[in-house]
Amino acid sequence: MRAISLALQGWGRVAPNPLVGAVLLEDGEVVGEGYHREFGAPHAEVAALDSCESAEGATCVINLEPCCHQGKTAACTDALEAAGVKRVVFAVQDPDRAAAGGAESLRNAGIEVASGVCAAEAAALNSQFLLSRTRTDLPYVALKLATSLDGFIADENRRSQWISGEVARNYVHWLRAGFDALGVGRRTVEEDDPQLTVRGDIEPRVPPTRIVFSRSGRLSPLSRIAQTAGTTPTILVAEPGKSRESEADLEGTEVEVLAASGIGEALRALRAKGIESILIEGGGTLARELLDARVVDRLYWIQAPILLGSGVPGLGPAHPTALDCVSGWVPTERRSLGRDTLLVVDRELCLLES
Numbered sequence: 001m002r003a004i005s006l007a008l009q010g011w012g013r014v015a016p017n018p019l020v021g022a023v024l025l026e027d028g029e030v031v032g033e034g035y036h037r038e039f040g041a042p043h044a045e046v047a048a049l050d051s052c053e054s055a056e057g058a059t060c061v062i063n064l065e066p067c068c069h070q071g072k073t074a075a076c077t078d079a080l081e082a083a084g085v086k087r088v089v090f091a092v093q094d095p096d097r098a099a100a101g102g103a104e105s106l107r108n109a110g111i112e113v114a115s116g117v118c119a120a121e122a123a124a125l126n127s128q129f130l131l132s133r134t135r136t137d138l139p140y141v142a143l144k145l146a147t148s149l150d151g152f153i154a155d156e157n158r159r160s161q162w163i164s165g166e167v168a169r170n171y172v173h174w175l176r177a178g179f180d181a182l183g184v185g186r187r188t189v190e191e192d193d194p195q196l197t198v199r200g201d202i203e204p205r206v207p208p209t210r211i212v213f214s215r216s217g218r219l220s221p222l223s224r225i226a227q228t229a230g231t232t233p234t235i236l237v238a239e240p241g242k243s244r245e246s247e248a249d250l251e252g253t254e255v256e257v258l259a260a261s262g263i264g265e266a267l268r269a270l271r272a273k274g275i276e277s278i279l280i281e282g283g284g285t286l287a288r289e290l291l292d293a294r295v296v297d298r299l300y301w302i303q304a305p306i307l308l309g310s311g312v313p314g315l316g317p318a319h320p321t322a323l324d325c326v327s328g329w330v331p332t333e334r335r336s337l338g339r340d341t342l343l344v345v346d347r348e349l350c351l352l353e354s
């Protein structure tokens with residue numbers, strides 16, 4: 001668990017690499033620790049080895065199988081062997097084709113290896129990495145919802161500022177930093193005129209690309225998103241029949257128009273452009289469309305302790321599902337964000353499969 005909390009410190013800085021933390025133990029005492037701080041920087045195991053004088057005879061605990069390839073850095077398996085580490089305990093296998101095989105290589109070097117410790121927690125931590133390495137046609141899709149207790153994202157007058165409190169809003173900025181892209185529906189842009197940038201204590205290594213999903217292809221060239229597309233990459237996804245018009249409307253802005261028919265094709269086109277993860281921030285219609293298409297891998301739900309009675313629902317209307325036919329979600333995190341509550345749920349079977 002310590003390796004997992006160390007790993008999390010790399011959030012926003014290491015993608016497309018995984019979040020990795022490593023702890024070195026001797027006789028049950030921590031003698032060194034480290035984490036992968038930055039894409040291209042030393043891996044967690046090497047950072048941990050560098051933090052102590054000697055790791056001779058130590059046990060190295062890591063949330064991911066050590067890599068055994070020469071990438072931007074040398075193989076961690078070689079570093080562990082050279083340092084005289086006696087035992088390696090890791091949580092989940094590395095599905096990356098180039099890096100995989102670390103466990104076998106360590107065993108061949110006479111190092112004792114155990115795996116599967118805290119596997120569910122470690123898989124949830126690296127769900128973006130694990131999924132994007134095994135499913136290469138779609139980005140990892142997360143949906144963020146901030147609602148009242150009765151499920152509304154805005155009041156009857158469509159006012160949404162502020163349903164959640166300041167702690168939750170800061171958390172959302174932290175969350176954004178860990179995604180390649182942030183997505184919203186056209187109506188959200190019209191109503192909220194959001195900036196969709198990361199503004200907080202965390203600075204992402206690469207600012208997330210902003211994606212506006214608009215069937216009609218409409219996006220005001222005067223919106224804040226369109227106006228700042230020169231500094232933060234911005235893509236408008238429009239139906240093929242509408243994309244020409246959109247390009248004409250947005251001439252003079254730096255918004256890129258992507259023609260795609262339907263949400264599935266749009267997501268595939270975004271992945272083909274290198275977007276491995278996307279956080280969708282509303283509104284209800286887009287959220288429902290993604291859920292109906294069964295492409296949502298994770299839901300971050302922030303629940304504010306208020307009742308609005310009526311207003312704009314966080315999720316648009318859906319076909320009813322009988323209780324015995326529902327597919328379940330797996331809770332992976334529950335905690336307080338000031339007065340609000342965060343619930344993170346993952347689509348069943350989306351983790352640890354393959």
Ligand code: AOF
Pocket residue numbers: 016017018019020021035036039040041042043044045064065066067070071072073074076094096099100
């Ligand atoms: C580890 N420990 O801390 C990380 C690992 O290009 P590189 O050298 O940075 O290698 C990136 C790959 O290495 C990445 O795709 C993943 O498979 C693995 N990441 N492995 O043993 C670490 N970050």
Ligand code: ZN
Pocket residue numbers: 043044045066067068074075076077
């Ligand atoms: Zn490595």
